[in-house]
Amino acid sequence: MTEQTDDVDEAILYALQDDARNTSSSDIADLAGTSGSTVRKRIQRLERDGVIKGYSADVDYQESGYPLRMLLYCTASIPDRGDLVPEILAIDGVVSVQELVTGEQNLLVTAVGESDSDITPVAQELLDLGLTVADEVLVRSHETTPFGEFAPESEEGDDGEV
Template sequence: MSGRRLAQSMEYELDDIDRKLLNLLQENARYTALDLAEAVGVSDNTIHNRMERLEEAGVITGYTTAIDHDPTGLALYFHFTCTAAISDRSEVASQAATIPQVLEVVELMTGQKNLQLKAVGAEDEDITRIAEQLDDLRLEINNENLIRVERRLPLDFFEAGGQPDET
């Protein structure tokens, strides 16, 4: 699993082909190299080379599948806001990421409320179990919310040619 960092040591210079490629991959990571080549207007070899460079540079860190957990019986989505001791935050975040049914752990650069977690469960007891496991890690749970709807959107920065959208 890859983590985001506050700042990278080197910035990778994206050109129009890279931006188009990233925009398309956000839309559907299962596009074939041929599909991408046709959409971008280059050869499939160029696509392979670009993807390899973007992976080596750490721009592309993996390929994931978006899963709707509702049909699997895991219809409860919870968001926890927690506080960890600053000295233990990274270690506790790593441990929290191993708890079954925890989907996401985010470390924040704050003193209080410095960890956010998303988890799924089939019933209230699942969420209680997760909360107890967070407590076992000496995390103070500051807030617990049931998520009604979550929308994941592609970043239109790439489509806009790397410029903020003025609309």
């Protein structure tokens, strides 16, 4: 059973989202106001409970030779939508799938490629799975940031913003 997160857990999550590779448990401990051993135990619990699902590299696909990032808004039958996610992720070029819970378009598939000829087969395979591709959006850039609600108070500015 997942325990409720507290300020220490949230500081850990914030630091790991910011830079998991270059942030030590002692760095996080300083940020969270606790010990390094507490941070290590908390990380293990957060991993065990499925709060931390894994660690991954933030790849700049454009810099790595795959300049096209396409968002494909799809419609699947509601009972099948969750079951289709592993099959969609298995399609060459697909890097993420998000289940959407409002509107007719209920799956957002992100695919990357060098050219249109890399993306077109992805759309065809989605159609072959029985999905409707309702819209396609070409993405110019994609940036992320740690979730601000996890920021320790010491990271917030005077006005409470990160």
